[in-house]
Amino acid sequence: MSVNDHRIPLASNTELFEIKPGNNNKSATFIFGNEDHTLGNSLRYVLSQRNEVDFVGYSVPHPYEPKLNIRLQTKENYTAVNVLKDGLKDLEETANILDDVFIQSIKDYYRIT
Template sequence: MDANSDNANIDPQDNTSTGSATSREQGCGNVVVNILDKIDIIPGLNKDMRNVTFVLKDEDHTLGNTLRYVIMKNPHVDYCGYSIPHPSEAKLNLRVQTSEKTDAVEALKKGLEDLAGLCLYVESEFKKKIQESGFDYDPDSL
């Protein structure tokens, strides 16, 4: 990532996770990669990467509030908030401010990974409860 450019993109190829993933988890990881392609950084007056505003293109309150909640669970994040600048614009501004132990880009990446993991957990619990209830269904259709 080039912090000096006007709209630096987060590198979607930077995969720091370890271990092997199942195909379902890889699919969820692809969701994280896909959203990283839609994120820009608004340049600030200084290049302090602990205080960053990200622009998420084609996203709304659904992702904004959920991601804000997950990022705020990180003990190294001091503040995370979002806004939709105008209803006619398909973008979401996400502000992240962190302590000295991490930077805002890492906090956002961790938040996206944690949110993807949470989604996988909810999906697996949902499927387990459907199976336990005796419903006839194709697990791949959900």
């Protein structure tokens, strides 16, 4: 049983995505509604591998509060919003590759047995 099985439903006024800008366009906190450590840790890792990133971290304020906070600070000449978009694209590509490899492995397994 996962944390997701025990979530309190989102209130009708809860945002699914929100941006809290930092002091400039190089930093921001991105709040994802109805998300948890699954996206948080994956996205944090993908963003941390990018050269444009000075700092990235994430937090889930409380297990029963379905929110994920991603704090992102970028280097000069990069905006936090654009780097987040690129990171999400990278994560999607990785997930698609993982999905393809998993499906192929299942097919290979049943072909052998």
